[in-house]
Amino acid sequence: MADEALFLLLHNEMVTGVYKSAEQGEVVSDRCVLLAGEHGFRVGQGLIERFTKDTARFKDELDIMKFICKDFWTTVFKKQIDNLRTNHQGIYVLQDNKFRLLTQMSSGKQYLDHAPKVFHRRLGIFVEDKIL
Amino acid sequence: MAVCIAVIAKENYPLYIRSIPAEHELKFHYTVHTSLDVVDEKVSAMGKALVDQRELYLGLLYPTEDYKVYGYVTNSKVKFVMVVDSSNTALRDNEIRSMFRKLHNSYTDVMCNPFYNPGDRIHSRAFDNMVTSMMVQVC
Numbered sequence: 057m058a059d060e061a062l063f064l065l066l067h068n069e070m071v072t073g074v075y076k077s078a079e080q081g082e083v084v085s086d087r088c089v090l091l092a093g094e095h096g097f098r099v100g101q102g103l104i105e106r107f108t109k110d111t112a113r114f115k116d117e118l119d120i121m122k123f124i125c126k127d128f129w130t131t132v133f134k135k136q137i138d139n140l141r142t143n144h145q146g147i148y149v150l151q152d153n154k155f156r157l158l159t160q161m162s163s164g165k166q167y168l169d170h171a172p173k174v175f176h177r178r179l180g181i182f183v184e185d186k187i188l
Numbered sequence: 189m190a191v192c193i194a195v196i197a198k199e200n201y202p203l204y205i206r207s208i209p210a211e212h213e214l215k216f217h218y219t220v221h222t223s224l225d226v227v228d229e230k231v232s233a234m235g236k237a238l239v240d241q242r243e244l245y246l247g248l249l250y251p252t253e254d255y256k257v258y259g260y261v262t263n264s265k266v267k268f269v270m271v272v273d274s275s276n277t278a279l280r281d282n283e284i285r286s287m288f289r290k291l292h293n294s295y296t297d298v299m300c301n302p303f304y305n306p307g308d309r310i311h312s313r314a315f316d317n318m319v320t321s322m323m324v325q326v327c
Contacts, residue, residue: 101264102300108263109296 190322192216192271204310220269223249227259227267245285260288287322294318
Protein backbone atom coordinates (compact mmCIF):
# COMPACT_ATOMS: atom_id res chain seq x y z
CA MET A 57 0.00 0.00 0.00
CA ALA A 58 1.36 3.35 -0.96
CA ASP A 59 0.49 5.15 2.23
CA GLU A 60 2.27 2.62 4.37
CA ALA A 61 5.53 3.07 2.47
CA LEU A 62 5.26 6.83 2.94
CA PHE A 63 4.86 6.47 6.64
CA LEU A 64 7.79 4.06 6.97
CA LEU A 65 10.08 6.36 5.00
CA LEU A 66 9.03 9.36 7.06
CA HIS A 67 9.57 7.42 10.25
CA ASN A 68 13.08 6.38 9.23
CA GLU A 69 13.96 9.91 8.23
CA MET A 70 12.84 11.23 11.59
CA VAL A 71 15.15 8.84 13.37
CA THR A 72 18.12 9.75 11.18
CA GLY A 73 17.15 13.41 11.54
CA VAL A 74 17.53 13.19 15.30
CA TYR A 75 20.96 11.65 14.89
CA LYS A 76 22.08 14.23 12.35
CA SER A 77 21.19 17.02 14.72
CA ALA A 78 23.33 15.24 17.29
CA GLU A 79 26.32 15.36 14.97
CA GLN A 80 25.84 19.04 14.44
CA GLY A 81 26.09 19.54 18.14
CA GLU A 82 22.55 20.62 18.85
CA VAL A 83 21.84 17.63 21.02
CA VAL A 84 24.19 15.58 23.16
CA SER A 85 24.71 12.37 21.26
CA ASP A 86 23.90 9.86 23.99
CA ARG A 87 20.62 11.59 24.57
CA CYS A 88 19.53 10.72 21.06
CA VAL A 89 17.97 7.43 21.93
CA LEU A 90 16.03 9.08 24.73
CA LEU A 91 14.90 11.86 22.43
CA ALA A 92 13.55 9.44 19.85
CA GLY A 93 11.74 7.65 22.67
CA GLU A 94 10.22 10.89 23.89
CA HIS A 95 8.93 11.67 20.40
CA GLY A 96 7.23 8.30 20.28
CA PHE A 97 5.83 8.80 23.76
CA ARG A 98 4.14 12.06 22.88
CA VAL A 99 2.75 10.64 19.62
CA GLY A 100 1.50 7.68 21.59
CA GLN A 101 -0.35 9.86 24.08
CA GLY A 102 -2.34 11.55 21.36
CA LEU A 103 -3.06 8.23 19.67
CA ILE A 104 -4.21 6.60 22.88
CA GLU A 105 -6.46 9.52 23.71
CA ARG A 106 -8.18 9.17 20.35
CA PHE A 107 -8.52 5.42 20.49
CA THR A 108 -9.81 5.14 24.02
CA LYS A 109 -12.37 7.85 23.51
CA ASP A 110 -15.00 5.41 22.43
CA THR A 111 -13.97 2.21 24.16
CA ALA A 112 -15.51 1.11 27.42
CA ARG A 113 -13.75 1.77 30.70
CA PHE A 114 -10.84 -0.53 31.57
CA LYS A 115 -11.46 -2.58 34.67
CA ASP A 116 -7.92 -3.66 35.46
CA GLU A 117 -4.43 -4.02 34.08
CA LEU A 118 -5.33 -7.10 32.11
CA ASP A 119 -7.95 -5.09 30.24
CA ILE A 120 -5.38 -2.46 29.40
CA MET A 121 -2.90 -5.07 28.12
CA LYS A 122 -5.57 -6.76 26.04
CA PHE A 123 -6.52 -3.44 24.54
CA ILE A 124 -2.91 -2.69 23.67
CA CYS A 125 -2.23 -6.10 22.17
CA LYS A 126 -5.37 -6.35 20.12
CA ASP A 127 -7.03 -3.04 19.27
CA PHE A 128 -4.10 -0.67 19.43
CA TRP A 129 -1.60 -2.93 17.71
CA THR A 130 -4.06 -3.82 14.95
CA THR A 131 -4.86 -0.21 14.25
CA VAL A 132 -1.26 0.97 14.19
CA PHE A 133 0.59 -2.06 12.80
CA LYS A 134 -2.30 -3.93 11.17
CA LYS A 135 -1.64 -7.16 13.02
CA GLN A 136 -1.95 -8.50 16.54
CA ILE A 137 0.76 -9.19 19.08
CA ASP A 138 2.16 -12.66 18.69
CA ASN A 139 2.96 -13.41 22.28
CA LEU A 140 2.17 -11.86 25.62
CA ARG A 141 3.78 -13.08 28.81
CA THR A 142 3.56 -11.82 32.34
CA ASN A 143 4.97 -12.68 35.72
CA HIS A 144 1.82 -11.42 37.42
CA GLN A 145 3.86 -8.90 39.32
CA GLY A 146 3.64 -5.99 36.95
CA ILE A 147 6.03 -7.08 34.20
CA TYR A 148 4.64 -7.81 30.74
CA VAL A 149 6.60 -9.03 27.74
CA LEU A 150 5.05 -8.35 24.36
CA GLN A 151 6.47 -10.24 21.44
CA ASP A 152 5.94 -9.31 17.83
CA ASN A 153 7.61 -11.59 15.31
CA LYS A 154 7.30 -9.29 12.38
CA PHE A 155 7.57 -5.73 13.64
CA ARG A 156 6.42 -3.61 10.78
CA LEU A 157 8.85 -0.80 11.23
CA LEU A 158 11.89 -3.08 11.18
CA THR A 159 11.00 -5.51 8.41
CA GLN A 160 12.54 -3.24 5.80
CA MET A 161 15.98 -3.34 7.41
CA SER A 162 18.38 -6.05 6.29
CA SER A 163 19.71 -8.27 9.00
CA GLY A 164 23.35 -7.49 8.43
CA LYS A 165 25.30 -6.84 11.58
CA GLN A 166 25.89 -3.15 10.97
CA TYR A 167 22.19 -2.48 11.02
CA LEU A 168 21.62 -4.14 14.32
CA ASP A 169 23.13 -1.13 16.04
CA HIS A 170 20.62 1.19 14.46
CA ALA A 171 17.63 -0.97 15.23
CA PRO A 172 17.40 0.08 18.91
CA LYS A 173 16.97 3.70 17.94
CA VAL A 174 13.94 2.94 15.85
CA PHE A 175 12.73 0.65 18.53
CA HIS A 176 12.90 3.23 21.25
CA ARG A 177 10.79 5.62 19.32
CA ARG A 178 8.02 3.13 18.95
CA LEU A 179 8.61 1.84 22.44
CA GLY A 180 7.74 5.28 23.64
CA ILE A 181 4.26 4.65 22.44
CA PHE A 182 3.84 1.78 24.79
CA VAL A 183 5.27 3.50 27.79
CA GLU A 184 2.03 5.39 27.44
CA ASP A 185 0.54 2.33 29.04
CA LYS A 186 2.16 3.45 32.27
CA ILE A 187 -0.19 6.37 32.22
CA LEU A 188 -3.13 4.07 31.95
CA MET B 189 -26.62 24.87 31.11
CA ALA B 190 -23.55 24.36 33.22
CA VAL B 191 -22.38 26.79 35.85
CA CYS B 192 -18.88 25.41 36.23
CA ILE B 193 -16.78 23.04 34.14
CA ALA B 194 -13.47 21.54 35.24
CA VAL B 195 -10.92 19.23 33.66
CA ILE B 196 -8.78 17.41 36.23
CA ALA B 197 -5.61 15.55 35.33
CA LYS B 198 -4.73 12.04 36.41
CA GLU B 199 -2.69 13.35 39.36
CA ASN B 200 -5.73 15.31 40.57
CA TYR B 201 -4.63 18.81 39.74
CA PRO B 202 -6.78 21.03 37.53
CA LEU B 203 -5.97 21.48 33.88
CA TYR B 204 -8.87 23.79 33.24
CA ILE B 205 -11.52 25.35 35.49
CA ARG B 206 -14.07 27.85 34.39
CA SER B 207 -17.12 29.07 36.25
CA ILE B 208 -19.70 31.80 36.00
CA PRO B 209 -20.63 34.06 37.67
CA ALA B 210 -17.08 34.94 38.55
CA GLU B 211 -17.62 35.94 42.17
CA HIS B 212 -18.38 32.38 43.31
CA GLU B 213 -15.28 30.97 41.67
CA LEU B 214 -13.66 29.89 44.94
CA LYS B 215 -16.77 28.02 46.02
CA PHE B 216 -16.82 26.10 42.76
CA HIS B 217 -13.14 25.28 43.02
CA TYR B 218 -13.83 23.81 46.44
CA THR B 219 -16.86 21.87 45.19
CA VAL B 220 -14.92 20.37 42.32
CA HIS B 221 -12.13 19.41 44.70
CA THR B 222 -14.48 17.60 47.06
CA SER B 223 -16.23 15.86 44.20
CA LEU B 224 -12.97 14.17 43.26
CA ASP B 225 -13.39 11.85 46.24
CA VAL B 226 -16.76 10.76 44.96
CA VAL B 227 -15.26 10.16 41.53
CA ASP B 228 -12.57 7.93 42.98
CA GLU B 229 -15.12 6.00 44.96
CA LYS B 230 -17.23 5.34 41.89
CA VAL B 231 -14.25 4.31 39.83
CA SER B 232 -12.81 1.91 42.34
CA ALA B 233 -15.69 -0.57 42.14
CA MET B 234 -16.24 -0.56 45.88
CA GLY B 235 -19.90 0.11 45.34
CA LYS B 236 -20.62 -3.57 44.63
CA ALA B 237 -21.01 -2.93 40.91
CA LEU B 238 -23.98 -0.62 41.34
CA VAL B 239 -22.47 1.59 38.71
CA ASP B 240 -22.10 0.20 35.21
CA GLN B 241 -18.40 -0.53 35.15
CA ARG B 242 -17.98 -0.25 31.42
CA GLU B 243 -19.17 3.32 31.05
CA LEU B 244 -17.09 6.45 31.04
CA TYR B 245 -19.97 8.63 32.22
CA LEU B 246 -20.32 8.53 36.01
CA GLY B 247 -23.63 10.29 36.39
CA LEU B 248 -24.76 12.46 39.27
CA LEU B 249 -22.00 12.58 41.87
CA TYR B 250 -23.90 14.42 44.57
CA PRO B 251 -26.64 17.03 44.77
CA THR B 252 -26.75 19.99 47.11
CA GLU B 253 -29.54 22.46 47.55
CA ASP B 254 -28.13 24.90 45.00
CA TYR B 255 -26.64 22.70 42.34
CA LYS B 256 -25.82 19.21 41.13
CA VAL B 257 -22.41 17.81 40.26
CA TYR B 258 -21.83 15.37 37.40
CA GLY B 259 -18.68 13.39 36.63
CA TYR B 260 -17.00 11.64 33.71
CA VAL B 261 -13.69 9.78 33.60
CA THR B 262 -11.71 9.02 30.46
CA ASN B 263 -9.64 5.91 29.97
CA SER B 264 -6.49 7.90 30.57
CA LYS B 265 -7.80 8.83 34.02
CA VAL B 266 -8.58 12.45 33.19
CA LYS B 267 -11.72 13.58 34.95
CA PHE B 268 -14.33 16.03 33.78
CA VAL B 269 -16.53 17.57 36.45
CA MET B 270 -19.58 19.64 35.65
CA VAL B 271 -21.60 21.70 38.13
CA VAL B 272 -25.16 22.44 37.06
CA ASP B 273 -27.70 24.81 38.58
CA SER B 274 -30.40 22.88 40.46
CA SER B 275 -33.13 25.28 39.49
CA ASN B 276 -32.65 24.27 35.88
CA THR B 277 -34.78 21.15 35.92
CA ALA B 278 -35.11 20.91 32.17
CA LEU B 279 -31.65 19.40 31.85
CA ARG B 280 -31.92 15.68 31.19
CA ASP B 281 -29.37 12.90 31.50
CA ASN B 282 -28.96 12.65 27.72
CA GLU B 283 -28.05 16.29 27.47
CA ILE B 284 -25.44 15.95 30.19
CA ARG B 285 -24.02 12.93 28.42
CA SER B 286 -23.80 14.77 25.14
CA MET B 287 -22.10 17.71 26.85
CA PHE B 288 -19.50 15.38 28.29
CA ARG B 289 -19.07 13.80 24.88
CA LYS B 290 -18.33 17.20 23.37
CA LEU B 291 -15.91 17.93 26.19
CA HIS B 292 -14.12 14.66 25.60
CA ASN B 293 -13.84 15.31 21.86
CA SER B 294 -12.41 18.78 22.43
CA TYR B 295 -10.02 17.46 25.03
CA THR B 296 -8.78 14.81 22.57
CA ASP B 297 -8.16 17.55 20.03
CA VAL B 298 -6.15 19.49 22.59
CA MET B 299 -4.06 16.39 23.37
CA CYS B 300 -3.25 15.86 19.72
CA ASN B 301 -1.97 19.41 19.37
CA PRO B 302 1.81 19.03 19.11
CA PHE B 303 2.36 22.36 20.83
CA TYR B 304 0.47 21.29 23.90
CA ASN B 305 2.49 19.59 26.65
CA PRO B 306 0.40 17.14 28.61
CA GLY B 307 0.09 18.37 32.16
CA ASP B 308 0.00 22.06 31.29
CA ARG B 309 -3.07 24.17 31.74
CA ILE B 310 -5.28 24.23 28.68
CA HIS B 311 -5.20 27.54 26.84
CA SER B 312 -6.77 26.49 23.55
CA ARG B 313 -9.21 28.97 22.10
CA ALA B 314 -11.29 26.25 20.45
CA PHE B 315 -11.67 24.55 23.81
CA ASP B 316 -12.67 27.87 25.42
CA ASN B 317 -15.28 28.49 22.77
CA MET B 318 -16.75 25.05 23.19
CA VAL B 319 -16.96 25.48 26.97
CA THR B 320 -18.54 28.93 26.57
CA SER B 321 -21.23 27.49 24.39
CA MET B 322 -22.11 25.07 27.21
CA MET B 323 -22.17 27.61 29.98
CA VAL B 324 -25.23 29.47 31.10
CA GLN B 325 -25.96 32.83 29.49
CA VAL B 326 -25.73 35.41 32.25
CA CYS B 327 -27.35 38.66 31.19
